[in-house]
Amino acid sequence: QQQVKQSPQSLIVQKGGIPIINCAYENTAFDYFPWYQQFPGKGPALLIAIRPDVSEKKEGRFTISFNKSAKQFSLHIMDSQPGDSATYFCAASNLGSGFQKLVFGTGTRLLVSP
């Protein structure tokens, strides 16, 4: 119930490609869905986040698509660059009852080849 399932585990795309990372959740109480980017040896950095009242959110080259009925959300990276090579984590939490802990997906290692 508390899990967030993330796929794929790893992904290789060419520069300029559009990698897509998918996440699915079960807990319908989740109402906040952030994506984090992590480089080796560093802490995760917030990329973009979405609430369930919208189906899509775009910030720069990063887009979240959200499907409430399917309980799925995904991250698209437009015009990917080698500098985007990192591990990406989706997460979910229930903010409705105050600031709550995040449930993380298992992570996707993205490699963007030059």
Add this chain to the structure above:
Amino acid sequence: GAVVSQHPSRVICKSGTSVKIECRSLDFQATTMFWYRQFPKKSLMLMATSNEGSKATYEQGVEKDKFLINHASLTLSTLTVTSAHPEDSSFYICSGGGGSSDTQYFGPGTRLTVL
């Protein structure tokens, strides 16, 4: 975005000693702070949640007597690994959030190596 710092960034200690890791929110007040542990190529594992001025809430399986958490102010939380052993070697990451923000901001992490 808000900034969270951690100190030290790396620490090497002998087995049996205690190590303290500091987590500071530099430009916001973190009413809630979280401590995570991350193994190589794995996801973040939540260890505990702490609210300023309250005792920390530990996740199942995390030894509260071994991992002491103090959140004495709105900008500082500490994690003390007591009587550290090699199996405690890991990457420890804190995060902070609260106030009007929905977002958790993460620190850069601390690499602990216990010899």
